[in-house]
Amino acid sequence: MVKTTLGLLLGGALLAAPVVAVAKEPISVQVPIGGDGSEAPHLGFAITKVYEAQQPTPAGHADGGSWQFFDAQTSDGAAFTFGFFARPTEGDLPMSFGDASLATPDRARLAASLAKGFGLPKPAASKGKGVPLRFKLVVLGRHGAKLPGGGYSDGGQFVTTKLFVEAHGKQAEVFFNFDLVGKTGEFSQKDASYDKLLVSIAASAL
Numbered sequence: 001m002v003k004t005t006l007g008l009l010l011g012g013a014l015l016a017a018p019v020v021a022v023a024k025e026p027i028s029v030q031v032p033i034g035g036d037g038s039e040a041p042h043l044g045f046a047i048t049k050v051y052e053a054q055q056p057t058p059a060g061h062a063d064g065g066s067w068q069f070f071d072a073q074t075s076d077g078a079a080f081t082f083g084f085f086a087r088p089t090e091g092d093l094p095m096s097f098g099d100a101s102l103a104t105p106d107r108a109r110l111a112a113s114l115a116k117g118f119g120l121p122k123p124a125a126s127k128g129k130g131v132p133l134r135f136k137l138v139v140l141g142r143h144g145a146k147l148p149g150g151g152y153s154d155g156g157q158f159v160t161t162k163l164f165v166e167a168h169g170k171q172a173e174v175f176f177n178f179d180l181v182g183k184t185g186e187f188s189q190k191d192a193s194y195d196k197l198l199v200s201i202a203a204s205a206l
Helices: 107-117 192-205
Strands: 002-010 013-023 029-033 042-057 060-063 067-074 079-086 096-103 133-146 152-154 158-167 170-179 184-189
Touching (some): 042 079, 079 107, 096 158, 133 170, 158 192, 170 192
Parallel strands (some): 002 029
Antiparallel strands (some): 002 013, 042 184, 079 096, 096 133, 133 152, 133 158, 158 170
16 A cells, blocks of 8 residues: 545645555545636536446446446537446545546547547547446545636535546546536546546547
């Protein structure tokens, strides 16, 4: 086990939080709190159906488990299904670690949608039917409210997370925030250096 440090970006200052032993590789987490009027590149989506008490399967998901899944459609029409399970929080920190799943019936369309949202050229998607992609996530909070210009504050219904998407030896990080009550959410840029990697994974592995 190794130690990782959670950094909360608050008013431009990076505040170090207690060290937590959680994973095989170091995981650095930053969540923007508050809006500064310059929203990061992102891709919005609408949630169309929510599935409770699920378990992941090789083809998707089925009843009888502790995961949540939902179907969604991006702002330009690409469909996908997301599922996750996170362990209960410990101590005073609102964060918890867990696993996630992402799948789409149309790899090329979702990859193109992500590329558009992050300001990249449309990628060439590989042929073949993909399978649900499994990876790690960290839940940063469960009561977020989105602010104008980007960022989140307390007092809302958003689950704010960070995904560690990995496939074919590539790894990308992206913020992924969703409101199961308001049926809305977004992929949001973690760092510009991950954008191409995220789109490449979507175009080759989903």
